[in-house]
Amino acid sequence: MSKNLFPNKGLIKREPSKVIWLTGLSGSGKSTIANELEVALEDMGIKSYVLDGDNLRVGLNKDLGFSDDDRKENMRRIAEVAKLFADSGTVTIAAFISPFKAERAECKEIIGAENFVECHVDTSLEVCEARDVKGLYAKARAGIIPNFTGIDSPYEEPSNPDMVLEAGVFTISECVDKILTQMKGKL
Amino acid sequence: MSKNLFPNKGLIKREPSKVIWLTGLSGSGKSTIANELEVALEDMGIKSYVLDGDNLRVGLNKDLGFSDDDRKENMRRIAEVAKLFADSGTVTIAAFISPFKAERAECKEIIGAENFVECHVDTSLEVCEARDVKGLYAKARAGIIPNFTGIDSPYEEPSNPDMVLEAGVFTISECVDKILTQMKGKL
Numbered sequence: 001m002s003k004n005l006f007p008n009k010g011l012i013k014r015e016p017s018k019v020i021w022l023t024g025l026s027g028s029g030k031s032t033i034a035n036e037l038e039v040a041l042e043d044m045g046i047k048s049y050v051l052d053g054d055n056l057r058v059g060l061n062k063d064l065g066f067s068d069d070d071r072k073e074n075m076r077r078i079a080e081v082a083k084l085f086a087d088s089g090t091v092t093i094a095a096f097i098s099p100f101k102a103e104r105a106e107c108k109e110i111i112g113a114e115n116f117v118e119c120h121v122d123t124s125l126e127v128c129e130a131r132d133v134k135g136l137y138a139k140a141r142a143g144i145i146p147n148f149t150g151i152d153s154p155y156e157e158p159s160n161p162d163m164v165l166e167a168g169v170f171t172i173s174e175c176v177d178k179i180l181t182q183m184k185g186k187l
Numbered sequence: 188m189s190k191n192l193f194p195n196k197g198l199i200k201r202e203p204s205k206v207i208w209l210t211g212l213s214g215s216g217k218s219t220i221a222n223e224l225e226v227a228l229e230d231m232g233i234k235s236y237v238l239d240g241d242n243l244r245v246g247l248n249k250d251l252g253f254s255d256d257d258r259k260e261n262m263r264r265i266a267e268v269a270k271l272f273a274d275s276g277t278v279t280i281a282a283f284i285s286p287f288k289a290e291r292a293e294c295k296e297i298i299g300a301e302n303f304v305e306c307h308v309d310t311s312l313e314v315c316e317a318r319d320v321k322g323l324y325a326k327a328r329a330g331i332i333p334n335f336t337g338i339d340s341p342y343e344e345p346s347n348p349d350m351v352l353e354a355g356v357f358t359i360s361e362c363v364d365k366i367l368t369q370m371k372g373k374l
Contacts (some may be wrong), residue, residue, distance in 0.1 A: 061268035
């Protein structure tokens with residue numbers, strides 16, 4: 001049964017893996033959840049890989065800035081890479097603010113709706129700003145970083161996400177457990 | 188021991204996998220070898236994935252044409268994606284004509300010399316052109332496809348490849364065996 005995401009490709013027919021797409025404000029806990037989820041899946045013998053700013057912005061997307069066009073291209077490339085990983089049979093965990101509904105919809109379109117799992121890491125702006133681990137909110141408030149999501153650029157909440165992870169209320173471990181419970185038998 | 192190719196990334200420290208880079212003329216047998224190698228590795232329980240035109244040109248790189256700049260960017264992105272797969276612990280099999288020494292050197296630089304295995308699929312132009320599976324050589328000779336490698340654009344042979352696969356003389360299966368023998372214990 002060919003389920004490959006690239007119909008003309010290869011001899012091996014694999015069931016594509018899911019793409020766990022974590023969207024939320026800066027500091028909401030996306031990367032922390034992603035990394036803990038990767039460890040949990042490894043312990044379960046399920047191959048997974050995290051895509052986030054730490055490997056995309058320094059490599060594939062390092063030629064892109066923060067203009068509207070570049071942000072759009074940034075998301076497109078991330079979705080295309082996630083699709084390749086999903087096609088290879090690796091559970092793909094993508095952790096990106098991805099603040100706009102239209103761009104998330106495009107990513108879902110590229111990856112395929114049946115493999116795209118939208119998870120809203122729903123931590124309030126107040127909590128994210130109070131944490132301000134990287135000092136980015138302070139810089140955004142001071143006008144040093146323009147177009148900062150949640151401050152002077154909108155975060156468009158998912159209308160109908162597959163999952164909501166309240167990482168300001170529950171622990172990271174509880175959020176990971178929620179993903180694993182909800183995705184049981186589907187990863 | 189952290190061996191991750193992206194030093195700031197994740198909690199899991201994995202030994203990066205190798206990138207088997209197949210370079211050679213159109214019709215030399217790169218994709219066929221790549222796909223058979225993927226099957227052989229699967230049978231050995233080694234996770235691998237093929238990157239080639241069938242999944243890159245239709246997706247990630249579909250915005251790129253065949254100008255010098257676009258070809259260069261095409262190769263850069265392929266190398267960056269191969270690096271991500273290698274970092275994830277998947278043996279990556281890249282099958283691209285990649286005719287220029289300078290671009291292969293850049294790919295090696297991006298991926299890391301210790302993980303880049305250059306394999307020259309050394310099938311003669313005569314054999315490739317006689318096969319002409321896709322009818323591309325005929326079109327190139329007729330001037331319908333310009334800048335075609337081997338016809339009116341050079342193929343720069345690797346000076347010191349890790350492997351030479353004479354796919355015009357040996358069978359695909361023999362070429363795959365050669366890779367597996369040479370890479371034994373290293374994949």
